[in-house]
Amino acid sequence: MTNPALRAVQLTKRYGRLTALDTLTLDVMPGEVFGFLGPNGAGKSTTIRLLLGLARPTAGRAEVFGVDAADVAHAHRHLAYMPADVALWPQLTGTEILHLQARTGPGTDSAYRDELVERFALDVSKPARTYSTGNRQKVALIAAFATRAPLLVLDEPTSGLDPLMEREFRTAVRHARDRGQTVFLSSHQLAEVEAVCDRVGILRAGRLVEVSTIGELRGLHRSEVTISYTGSAPDLTEIPGIETVQPAGDGRVRFTLTGAPAPALQALAAADVTALAVREPSLEEIFLDYYGQQEVAR
Amino acid sequence: MTTDTLPASAPVSLTADPAPGRAVTWLAMRQVRRGGLIVTCLAVGMTAVVVASYTQVMADPAAVGGLQALAANPAIRTLFGAPVGLDTAGGFTVWRIGTVFAVLLAAWSILAVTRITRGEEDAGRWDVLLSGRLPLRNVLIRHIAAVMAVAAATTIAITAVLLITGTPAAGALVHGVGTGLLGMFFAAVAALTAQVFPARSPATGTAVAVLGVGLLARMIGDGVNALGWLHWLSPFGLLALSGPYAQDRVLPLVLLAVAGVLVTVAALTAAGRRDVRGGLLEPAAGRPPRTRLLAGVETFAVRRVLRPLTGWSVGVGAYYLLIGLTAVSVTGFLRDNPAMAGQAAQAGFDALGSIAGFAATLFALLAMPAGVFTAVRMGELIAAETDRRLTLLAGRPVTRIRLLGAEIAVTAVAATILVTVAGLLTWAGVTVMGGELAIGAALRGVWNVLPIVLLSLGAAVFAVGWVPRLTGLLGTLPAVGGFLLLVIAESVAAPAWVRDLSPFAHLAPVPLTGPDPTASMIMLAMAAALTIAGLGGYRYRDLNS
Numbered sequence: 001m002t003n004p005a006l007r008a009v010q011l012t013k014r015y016g017r018l019t020a021l022d023t024l025t026l027d028v029m030p031g032e033v034f035g036f037l038g039p040n041g042a043g044k045s046t047t048i049r050l051l052l053g054l055a056r057p058t059a060g061r062a063e064v065f066g067v068d069a070a071d072v073a074h075a076h077r078h079l080a081y082m083p084a085d086v087a088l089w090p091q092l093t094g095t096e097i098l099h100l101q102a103r104t105g106p107g108t109d110s111a112y113r114d115e116l117v118e119r120f121a122l123d124v125s126k127p128a129r130t131y132s133t134g135n136r137q138k139v140a141l142i143a144a145f146a147t148r149a150p151l152l153v154l155d156e157p158t159s160g161l162d163p164l165m166e167r168e169f170r171t172a173v174r175h176a177r178d179r180g181q182t183v184f185l186s187s188h189q190l191a192e193v194e195a196v197c198d199r200v201g202i203l204r205a206g207r208l209v210e211v212s213t214i215g216e217l218r219g220l221h222r223s224e225v226t227i228s229y230t231g232s233a234p235d236l237t238e239i240p241g242i243e244t245v246q247p248a249g250d251g252r253v254r255f256t257l258t259g260a261p262a263p264a265l266q267a268l269a270a271a272d273v274t275a276l277a278v279r280e281p282s283l284e285e286i287f288l289d290y291y292g293q294q295e296v297a298r
Numbered sequence: 299m300t301t302d303t304l305p306a307s308a309p310v311s312l313t314a315d316p317a318p319g320r321a322v323t324w325l326a327m328r329q330v331r332r333g334g335l336i337v338t339c340l341a342v343g344m345t346a347v348v349v350a351s352y353t354q355v356m357a358d359p360a361a362v363g364g365l366q367a368l369a370a371n372p373a374i375r376t377l378f379g380a381p382v383g384l385d386t387a388g389g390f391t392v393w394r395i396g397t398v399f400a401v402l403l404a405a406w407s408i409l410a411v412t413r414i415t416r417g418e419e420d421a422g423r424w425d426v427l428l429s430g431r432l433p434l435r436n437v438l439i440r441h442i443a444a445v446m447a448v449a450a451a452t453t454i455a456i457t458a459v460l461l462i463t464g465t466p467a468a469g470a471l472v473h474g475v476g477t478g479l480l481g482m483f484f485a486a487v488a489a490l491t492a493q494v495f496p497a498r499s500p501a502t503g504t505a506v507a508v509l510g511v512g513l514l515a516r517m518i519g520d521g522v523n524a525l526g527w528l529h530w531l532s533p534f535g536l537l538a539l540s541g542p543y544a545q546d547r548v549l550p551l552v553l554l555a556v557a558g559v560l561v562t563v564a565a566l567t568a569a570g571r572r573d574v575r576g577g578l579l580e581p582a583a584g585r586p587p588r589t590r591l592l593a594g595v596e597t598f599a600v601r602r603v604l605r606p607l608t609g610w611s612v613g614v615g616a617y618y619l620l621i622g623l624t625a626v627s628v629t630g631f632l633r634d635n636p637a638m639a640g641q642a643a644q645a646g647f648d649a650l651g652s653i654a655g656f657a658a659t660l661f662a663l664l665a666m667p668a669g670v671f672t673a674v675r676m677g678e679l680i681a682a683e684t685d686r687r688l689t690l691l692a693g694r695p696v697t698r699i700r701l702l703g704a705e706i707a708v709t710a711v712a713a714t715i716l717v718t719v720a721g722l723l724t725w726a727g728v729t730v731m732g733g734e735l736a737i738g739a740a741l742r743g744v745w746n747v748l749p750i751v752l753l754s755l756g757a758a759v760f761a762v763g764w765v766p767r768l769t770g771l772l773g774t775l776p777a778v779g780g781f782l783l784l785v786i787a788e789s790v791a792a793p794a795w796v797r798d799l800s801p802f803a804h805l806a807p808v809p810l811t812g813p814d815p816t817a818s819m820i821m822l823a824m825a826a827a828l829t830i831a832g833l834g835g836y837r838y839r840d841l842n843s
Contacts, residue, residue, distance in 0.1 A: 049840075049841075052692075052693055054689070054692055054693075054840070054841045054843070055840035055841065056838060056839070056840055072692075072695065072696070072697055072698070073695050073696065073697045073700075074695070075695075076693065076694055076695035076696070077695045079693075080693070081690075081693030083686065083689045083690065083693070083843075085686060086686075086690070087685050087686035087687045087689065088687065088690070089602075089682075089687050090420070090497060091497075092592075093584070093585060093587055095587035095589070096587050096588065096589060096592055097690075099587065099589045099592050100592045100598060100691075101690060101694070103592060103593045103594055104594055104595060104691060104694040104695075104696060105694050105695070106694075106695060123584065124587075125584035125585060125586070125587070126583060126584045127581060127584075127585070129420075129496070129497065129581070130581075130583070140690060143690070153693075
């Protein structure tokens with residue numbers, strides 16, 4: 001039987017009385033692109049620091065391809081890591097940092113690295129002190145993607161990237177998956193996770209509240225629709241996908257929509273709709289919607 | 299289009315602090331309060347202890363004679379400052395610790411200013427601060443003021459101690475105010491270099507270089523009568539010219555104050571002409587890669603130490619070259635004045651009669667800069683960990699032991715190179731002046747202090763593993779703390795066991811005598827134990843980032 005790329009067993013981290021991570025048990029299988037979601041402070045970075053052996057668990061254990069995460073000399077041969085908040089040696093240029101990372105890392109495809117430098121449009125001749133947040137992230141991303149390590153651990157990799165670079169990032173993740181690399185990706189950007197991940201885990205206040213495939217997550221993904229109309233209000237009862245219909249002032253109505261919009265559009269066609277606005281809810285809203293209730297129920 | 303204010307759905311009370319600057323001043327004070335407190339306590343403690351020891355020394359006629367003999371010697375004047383008013387408790391105190399404390403205060407002021415201004419800016423924390431209502435100049439002046447307040451506190455502390463112990467008021471004021479003004483001057487210098495350079499380390503380095511040049515100018519002015527005018531160009535020289543308890547001159551202090559104000563104004567002007575996170579000197583936008591020494595953790599540690607090692611070698615080397623150049627003069631003086639040599643011997647300076655003894659006495663001091671160097675290097679590693687530069691490397695297949703081990707090994711070798719440079723330059727200085735000091739003797743002398751240096755390194759490594767916040771403090775404890783302990787213990791004739799706590803109490807005067815292998819082995823064993831304990835702690839603790 002093959003070892004999971006990443007395994008956490010009852011992994012717990014306490015800082016004094018604060019429990020940053022509470023008995024996390026999770027397997028990420030080889031070849032999988034796994035999204036690790038959660039609002040700020042949920043414990044995503046703490047988990048990654050434990051998986052990398054940068055911090056020691058209070059209880060439980062973590063493994064990388066069957067190797068204890070604390071044995072970094074062996075465990076890190078299987079992975080490349082990009083931290084959430086990238087800091088670089090200010091006096092070294094981009095090229096020099098990539099060189100150092102390649103020489104200390106688990107093997108680098110230098111041709112692919114040069115290609116990534118082109119694709120991410122990074123000026124590697126500049127010293128790192130002149131780099132913006134996004135450029136520092138690019139350096140760390142290129143260093144990670146250019147390795148042939150079977151596991152890539154990326155902590156909020158696109159928080160400082162512009163939309164063009166985000167697209168390049170998604171391409172790079174797909175290439176990595178095509179090569180059979182496992183990607184463990186932490187984020188609080190639902191769209192990014194939806195675009196690239198096979199499976200997601202959702203962390204909330206240090207606890208893993210959900211592990212599901214991206215398809216199941218789409219079920220959670222509800223849009224908020226607001227319409228304006230003249231004349232009589234459209235009849236939205238019993239329409240598949242439409243829930244929580246609320247009047248939103250004079251001649252306006254608001255409802256949530258899940259799944260395919262065709263039945264809703266047909267129902268709306270019967271009314272004289274003058275304006276329509278669709279807003280995708282933030283991840284935070286979904287959390288509040290689903291997990292907030294669970295928390296209360298508990 | 300109208301410019302109506304946003305409608306408020308509910309009554310909102312907006313409070314704007316009428317004095318936002320106070321919050322910034324408080325922030326600045328917070329960042330220097332611990333160091334400031336230590337410096338002020340040292341000012342009180344050192345002054346009180348030495349003043350109190352005066353009557354004890356004066357009760358011994360031999361000691362008095364020895365002191366006076368040495369006071370007349372140009373070489374001693376060069377190294378310890380011109381002794382004026384030695385016949386008073388105040389003058390005695392100024393000579394014994396005036397220069398030492400002035401250098402300490404100046405160095406602390408420089409480090410504190412660059413840390414809380416350029417260091418905070420480098421780390422990006424000023425971006426948020428400067429998006430507030432206060433402009434850069436205003437923020438800067440509040441940070442300078444916080445450090446200068448510590449210098450002012452030392453003025454009050456020193457003056458108060460000297461007044462309470464009954465020394466004349468004029469001398470107490472001149473010495474206290476002079477010391478404080480010197481601290482303020484170097485705070486201003488550091489503030490200026492922090493505006494000129496866009497990074498913390500060159501800003502600190504340049505300000506420390508100004509300190510070193512100022513000290514050298516005073517030493518040369520003291521030692522060479524024809525160059526006495528150099529005093530007027532050096533802050534330390536001005537301090538000497540003020541002559542506490544002798545001439546009590548105010549003019550040099552006024553000049554020092556004016557110089558401090560001018561440099562502060564220059565710093566504030568420069569601050570108005572630069573970008574945040576930039577400096578007046580902008581680094582080149584790009585350069586070809588230099589991948590030499592980037593092949594691994596070990597070579598990267600070597601690469602990072604090269605520049606600081608060069609700077610430290612230049613500074614320490616210049617001082618020991620000067621020692622070498624003056625060695626012939628001082629020993630010749632004592633040889634020509636056997637009576638004085640005898641008196642000097644009775645005063646505990648017996649070794650100064652020969653070049654070997656003179657060199658041995660001064661080589662012992664070398665443990666201090668070299669020990670501080672090792673502590674600073676370990677502190678730099680902690681800084682890299684805290685500001686997350688180390689994270690990318692820690693994510694590589696590199697064990698913690700290897701990461702820290704490389705740093706320890708490179709630092710130990712660099713410290714050895716540092717003391718070797720000092721030894722070679724002392725030898726060169728002596729040889730140029732026609733004195734006799736074998737190169738082997740000089741090297742044995744400087745290598746003899748390595749156990750203390752490694753003890754400092756061991757203490758720093760221990761701190762890295764267990765109390766990373768205290769790395770600088772613990773690392774400097776054996777070398778600087780040990781030396782201060784010895785000086786104070788001898789000044790107050792403390793019990794022998796207090797004195798024996800200092801590693802310097804067990805340092806053989808090499809090359810005057812052979813080394814003390816037992817003492818060296820004990821120190822090395824302690825250094826090794828501390829290092830192993832530190833490595834053990836580092837291996838299992840969480841990285842701070």
